[in-house]
Amino acid sequence: MDDISSILKEKGLKVTPQRLAIINMLKNTKEHPSAETIYKTLSSDFPTMSLATVYKTLEMLKNIGLVQELNVGEGSFRYDANVNSHPHLICYGCNRVDDLDYSALDNLIGEVSKYTDYLLKDQKLYFYGYCPDCKKKMTN
Amino acid sequence: MDDISSILKEKGLKVTPQRLAIINMLKNTKEHPSAETIYKTLSSDFPTMSLATVYKTLEMLKNIGLVQELNVGEGSFRYDANVNSHPHLICYGCNRVDDLDYSALDNLIGEVSKYTDYLLKDQKLYFYGYCPDCKKKMTN
DNA sequence: TATTACATGATAAATTTTATTAATTAATAC
DNA sequence: GTATTAATTAATAAAATTTATCATGTAATA
Numbered sequence: 542m543d544d545i546s547s548i549l550k551e552k553g554l555k556v557t558p559q560r561l562a563i564i565n566m567l568k569n570t571k572e573h574p575s576a577e578t579i580y581k582t583l584s585s586d587f588p589t590m591s592l593a594t595v596y597k598t599l600e601m602l603k604n605i606g607l608v609q610e611l612n613v614g615e616g617s618f619r620y621d622a623n624v625n626s627h628p629h630l631i632c633y634g635c636n637r638v639d640d641l642d643y644s645a646l647d648n649l650i651g652e653v654s655k656y657t658d659y660l661l662k663d664q665k666l667y668f669y670g671y672c673p674d675c676k677k678k679m680t681n
Numbered sequence: 682m683d684d685i686s687s688i689l690k691e692k693g694l695k696v697t698p699q700r701l702a703i704i705n706m707l708k709n710t711k712e713h714p715s716a717e718t719i720y721k722t723l724s725s726d727f728p729t730m731s732l733a734t735v736y737k738t739l740e741m742l743k744n745i746g747l748v749q750e751l752n753v754g755e756g757s758f759r760y761d762a763n764v765n766s767h768p769h770l771i772c773y774g775c776n777r778v779d780d781l782d783y784s785a786l787d788n789l790i791g792e793v794s795k796y797t798d799y800l801l802k803d804q805k806l807y808f809y810g811y812c813p814d815c816k817k818k819m820t821n
Numbered sequence: 822t823a824t825t826a827c828a829t830g831a832t833a834a835a836t837t838t839t840a841t842t843a844a845t846t847a848a849t850a851c
Numbered sequence: 852g853t854a855t856t857a858a859t860t861a862a863t864a865a866a867a868t869t870t871a872t873c874a875t876g877t878a879a880t881a
Contacts, residue, residue, distance in 0.1 A: 550848095555857095555858060589860085596837095612752040616836065630801075633802070639799075653781065653783060656781065657770055657808075659816075662773070664806070664807065664809065666789075667804065667805045668799065672798075696879090699829070717868080733829080733831075736869065740870095758868090
C-alpha cells in the first residue's frame with residue numbers, strides 16, 4: 542500500500558484508479574496542469590475518464606491538503622501536488638508555470654502580519670515575465 | 682478636461698460616459714470590485730449600461746495601464762485602479778479584498794531575478810486569512 | 822451640422838466549473 | 852470468493868463568467 546492510498550483510507554475515502562491516476566500525474570509533473578490538461582492527458586491511458594471526475598477529485602485533493610490550486614491569471618485554475626508555499630513564475634509568452642526555488646520568500650506571513658490586522662493563514666506569490674525560451678525568441 | 686479624458690484622447694480612444702463612469706468608480710473605491718459588481722453598482726445611475734461594455738472597458742483600461750486585474754482565486758476577476766504593484770489581502774470569511782500598505786514588498790522582482798533565468802516584468806502577491814471583522818466573529 | 826469611425830447594447834456563443842442522477846465499483850462482512 | 856451497501860463515476864445538464872457578433876448609436880472632426 543503506497544502513501545496516497547493510505548492517506549485516502551485514513552480519511553474514509555475510497556481508493557479508485559481515477560483518483561490514483563490524477564494524483565500520480567500531478568506528483569510526476571512540474572507543469573502545473575489545468576483540469577482540462579489533466580483530463581486530456583489521462584484520457585489516452587484512461588478512455589473512460591470523465592472531466593467531472595477530474596474536477597471532483599481535484600476539489601477533494603485540495604480539501605485534504607494533497608494539492609494546491611493556483612490562480613495565475615488565466616481563465617482557469619492550475620494544480621500543484623507540491624503543497625509547500627513556494628512562489629511561481631509565469632511566462633507571458635508560452636503561459637508556462639514554473640516553481641521558484643528561493644525559500645527566503647516561503648514564509649512572508651510572519652513579516653506581513655506586523656503590518657495588518659488580518660489573521661493570515663496562507664500566501665500566494667506570482668512573478669510574471671518571459672521564460673528562458675521565450676526570452677531567446679524575442680531577441681532573434 | 683480631466684486626467685482620464687486626456688489619457689484616453691492621447692491614445693486615440695473616445696471619451697464616453699460609460700468609460701468615465703467605470704474608471705471613476707474604480708478610482709473612488711477600495712473594494713476591488715468584479716465586473717459584475719461594477720455593472721450592478723453603475724446600473725442604478727446608468728440604466729442603459731451593458732455588462733458587455735463593462736467587460737470591454739475593463740479590457741481596454743487594463744491594456745492602457747489604467748487598471749490592474751486581480752485573480753484572488755474566486756471564479757471571477759477583480760479590478761483595481763491602483764496599478765502600483767502592491768500586495769493584497771483576501772478574507773476567507775467574507776471574500777473582501779484589501780490593499781496591504783507595506784512597500785518593502787513592492788519590488789521583489791529585482792531580488793527574485795537573481796534566482797531565475799526568467800526576465801521578470803511584474804509580480805502579484807496575495808495573502809489569505811481572516812479580516813478583523815471575521816476574526817472577531819470567530820472568537821465569539 | 823454632416824460625416825465617419827468607433828463604441829455601445831443586446832444577445833449569442835464560448836469557456837470553465839458545478840450539480841444531477843443512474844450505473845458502477847470499492848470496501849466490508851459473510 | 853460472493854453478496855451487500857455505500858460511495859464514486861460517467862454522462863449530461865445547468866450555472867457562472869467571459870468573449871464575440873452586429874445593428875444601432877454617439878463622439879470626434881471637419
